[in-house]
Amino acid sequence: MNASDAPSNSAPVGIGLLGLGIVGSAVTSSILSAEGQRRGLRLCAALVRDRARKRGVEIPEGTLSTDPETVLGSPDVDIVVELMGGEEPAMEYITRALSAGKHVVTANKEVISKHGEKLRNLAAENNVSLQYEASVGGGIPIINPLLNDLAANQILGLRAIINGTTNYILTQMASGGASFDDALADAQGLGFAEADPTADVDAFDAVYKISILARLAFGVDVPVEKIFREGIRRTESQDFRYAEELGYTIKLLAAARREDGGLLVRVHPALVPSDVPMAKVEGVLNVVEAEGDLVGPLWLQGRGAGAEPTASAVMGDVLRTVSIIRGGGHVPEARPIDPDLPLLDMASHECKYYIRLTVRDRPGVLAQIAGALGDMDISIASVLQMDSDPERGNADLVIMTHPAREANMQRAVERIDSLGDVDTISNLIRVESYPSDR
């Protein structure tokens, strides 16, 4: 439907669903509720894989179909709500919907992250809206605040916990001493993690999300392959124990920040001081911390996943689209691309580091390691000798450094790894910086 033939305020608005899993069922409940009916929402068609499958909501007769054309080709469908996930065929269907002059609401972070610019342009050409509040942070309003409320700010930085699965796993490891494998199995049992957990634990999901936020906050199109990405598989239970002794916990952070000369976007596990609020965001909660030149620091926290929080965001977008349809086609614009803000390489990042290594327990080892670090201009802030294993003649060392550049640290790590008295560098975790004045 085009702005030019907008229906009147009382005319029903037709909705077509692509996908009817747990989020789709919650969205359907909301469309069919008394409030949804009062708003004039009408569920016209829903694309499913299996029409016979039981669902948590009663679907009107004749609505389910396995043919996408019932949604994409129906003149009754004004808004297409895409909840299939994954890149294809979701991307193809969204493209067809926008090209056919239908408004689109999607929760698909992968599609928006990889093809957002193309789809936003296609929506603008067809004078329809494309909304994706549910693609980041579940029910937390963050896309629209960045698009609208914070539009007058120069955003200085974003820092977020935006993957509920990994935050649940890390919380279990921190509080219960669980191993990574046990915590993952636990998350899978509770439905917080997929059978194939790669997207979450290897941080692809968080990378998609921070790229979407960075585009809106900074006006920079960030290809996902340009984002520094490290997942949580190397994190072991003793890292939590040692981190706690040092006054930290471990979180998977996604961050984007203006630095000298450009924008650095990174996703990796980080040591976070135990006494900052970020350390206390537990379980499947998400948070986005934004800093604007006018607004200062903002903290937006809520449930980052789950059927109902995601449905809250999807339905917010649907109702906004209904307003747009009835009001005559106002579509909020994203910031224009900023040509003066290049993406920086992680090599230029500077932070303190936590290094856990297993070494031969004999004199001179530390001197060799300190030498390798010192050669790269990295100085040691503290060394803890933790669990030692007299039988094998080994000991665990935990080294905390003063701030160092990533490029230097990577070269130092190579050097240390080649030392004869060093068995393994078990983990290298970046320490997140929290200036006391913020």
Add this chain to the structure above:
Amino acid sequence: MNASDAPSNSAPVGIGLLGLGIVGSAVTSSILSAEGQRRGLRLCAALVRDRARKRGVEIPEGTLSTDPETVLGSPDVDIVVELMGGEEPAMEYITRALSAGKHVVTANKEVISKHGEKLRNLAAENNVSLQYEASVGGGIPIINPLLNDLAANQILGLRAIINGTTNYILTQMASGGASFDDALADAQGLGFAEADPTADVDAFDAVYKISILARLAFGVDVPVEKIFREGIRRTESQDFRYAEELGYTIKLLAAARREDGGLLVRVHPALVPSDVPMAKVEGVLNVVEAEGDLVGPLWLQGRGAGAEPTASAVMGDVLRTVSIIRGGGHVPEARPIDPDLPLLDMASHECKYYIRLTVRDRPGVLAQIAGALGDMDISIASVLQMDSDPERGNADLVIMTHPAREANMQRAVERIDSLGDVDTISNLIRVESYPSDR
């Protein structure tokens, strides 16, 4: 300007300011910035009291005037930005602007709280928008999330710290042991409190704000005089000392919640458990905690006052209005009034209470007090005998009760006050309930 004669995307949008204090100066800077110019903003006129006064920003020649007609009567002004504060003449000017078909952006909580419904209707009749994100929570996006992002939720409750001045004073009293008078003088010296602090310390400001939020969250028009209001003047430094011993701190809370039979809206100081996040919102920070049936709990925190955070919200509204003007007039609608949600009286509220009294230090006093409470079905959870003054034969008692109804507690307090061995009931503070399951 009406939707029917919307300018093209490149046409400038004229802005008229009513008031040019510190917020107005920050807004002016943003309008005159490169980004403001790129967006096509043009500052046409600014109403001031004193044209000669020095301001922190350079104002274009011929813009300042002491005659409101230069703003309200100018055909060049598309958006009137009202930053005068206070009920009159702001209300008159906003009314005239809307009636003349001009869009309005305002930061005026008193006007929106008292006359919001009338002004929203007037805006709708004239097919213009009325926006007031800056009226609550400074730069925190809260009005628009309630209007848009959370529109599909039934909101179950709101709980907030929405007055920066009192939160600064209470934080000073909690951390430094300052007296109320000293903390107030400190806040005044730093510009966080007015010379006449009544609006803040007697909680009128928080009442205006929670009434605005309650209207949007629950679809209930809440007259400010129907809101239970208690300020922070009775709170003394020993209350913080005793509260801390009991595991609490003291905050001025504004809350609105669906309860059996209706909506209870209240603003008062409360004992908040030291280990909940609300206890750690310090200084001039604000927070709004919202709970929706779909989204679950949300936590939105940021700077609640100050020139730049307020300008962030005002400019967000201005840019949204520019989109509306250029897109052809989409104005988001507030929830309709819910006729089935009556306002409840504070008498029905139930909570634990902290009672601080000075009594004659002799046997039998506690039995009399316990009896007066017991007669009203209130049982005591703990009693602490704090500072005693042997010379005067007095002692301070702090009583924590089990949950009780406000009506019963008020009658019990009357009875206790009339006991011969009770000198003074120095303070009665409600204990905020934080169910462990939320």
